[in-house]
Amino acid sequence: MSQNSVLEFSYKKRTLKFTFDAGTSRGVLRERDVYWIKAYNPKTGIFGWGEAAPLIGLSIDFRSDFEQILNGYLERISEIVWPADEVEVLNLIQDLIPNDLPSIRFGVEMVVLDSINGGVRKYMENDLFEHSKEIPINGLIWMGSEDFMLKQIKEKLGQGFTCIKMKIGAIDFQQELKLLGFIRERFDASEITLRVDANGAFSPDDALSKLEQLAKFDLHSIEQPIMTGQISEMSKLCENTPVAIALDEELIGSKDKAQLLDEINPQYIILKPTLVGGIFQTRQWIAEAESRNIGWWMTSALESNIGLNAIAQLTSSFHPKIPQGLGTGQLYHNNLRSPLDISGGKLRYRQELGWENPF
Structure with a gap:
């Protein structure tokens, strides 16, 4: 155009x-x-x-x-x-x-x-689309029975992921600690980066004690340990935590980015463009975070490959160094076939694969 x-x-x-x-x-x-x-x-x-x-x-x-x-x-x-x-x-x-x-x-x-940009599925200047530059991503471990979660962990490690993210808060906490122990017994933090995502499952009363138990596994971070809207409690947690805290759901619907970040002062924020309002708003969040030395990474919100492609290109435009949450394209039986390809814990855009036409 x-x-x-x-x-x-x-x-x-x-x-x-x-x-x-x-x-x-x-x-x-x-x-x-x-x-x-x-x-x-x-x-x-x-x-x-x-x-x-x-x-x-x-x-x-x-x-x-x-x-x-x-x-x-x-x-x-x-x-x-x-x-x-x-x-x-x-x-x-x-x-x-x-x-x-x-x-x-x-x-x-x-x-x-x-x-x-010509209807070629390019949204902005970025190395993923234009130069097939890889983006490191985390391997996501979904909640379920202990056996199911252990099976996923073994699969992700076998597929070459060097960053594992485990959802916690649904099964017994001691079982979750045992699963983290399974990984740490085999790989130290220099070999495998471990992240956990609580999705607000902890209460403010027990969050710090749980974070202290989790810290024994040399975690990179925990996402959203307590429910959203508990600003003073989250601020205290971020100040005293032995594990870096990443705000996730807390960002959704926020009307004042600067105020939220100043009040809570987290170690990281997680950016999901579908939930925070797209490209323009995501860039604003990044600018506010970086001006405060708050780290960030991008995560998809279970979009199809069309949405994932845009999120991945937006991510690539910032030249990310740490693993991103962009491995969700393989979750569906009936996702749209696309050039997005994952191997060795990295996301690539392989032009030769082409797009299935959704319309």
Whole structure:
């Protein structure tokens, strides 16, 4: 889209089916709905792709009338003359789509930027797409029985992952410590980086004692040890913790990034563009965090490969050094075939694989 253009928008709903029961401390996921967005440029014949993927239990725009709202906004923005500049597009979308519709914002950012860049599934300048530069990622261990979790751990280690992230908080805590011990008995912290994600499962009363027990396993970090909204309790934890704390759900729906980071002062933040409002908002979070020497990494929120592609390219544009949470493309029976490929604990974009057409 070398000049300003009007785009014609449409969407398609897809129900993605998990290859297993994906356990979290908030319950088990077996399927989830995503909405693939298409933008057609009648002047050039170019098609852009995007994805709005609100996640049950987390997205502030997960609601029963989501589809009607999405359709209404796509009709509205079909009248917009879109600029050909990335910064102008992102600024315009902030004005067009409100803060309480973060997944729609992200989907529209994707589909318009893809159109601007020629409909080749490129959203911005980045080394993943343009130079096939690998992104290190963590291997994710889902909750379940002790045997199921141990099986996953062995598989991830066998696949060459050097960073393992284990979801905790659903089974007996002592069993979870035993699983971490299984890894540490075989690999020290210089060989395998260990992260855990509590999804708010600990209470403020017992969180510190649990963190002290977890610290024995030389963990890199723990995500969201207590539930969101307990600002003073989380601040105290971050100040006294023996394990670095990463805020995750705490960021969702936050209206003042600077205030939240100043009040809690975490060691890390986790960025999920679908949940925090897309590319523009994610970049703002990173700027605020880096100005305070707070670390960060990017994580997908169980999108299909369309959304994962945009998140991975956004991640790549920051030249990440530490493992990112971008290994979710293999979770579904019916994900869209794509050039995204994982081997040896790294995500690659292999142009030769091509895209399956979702429309």
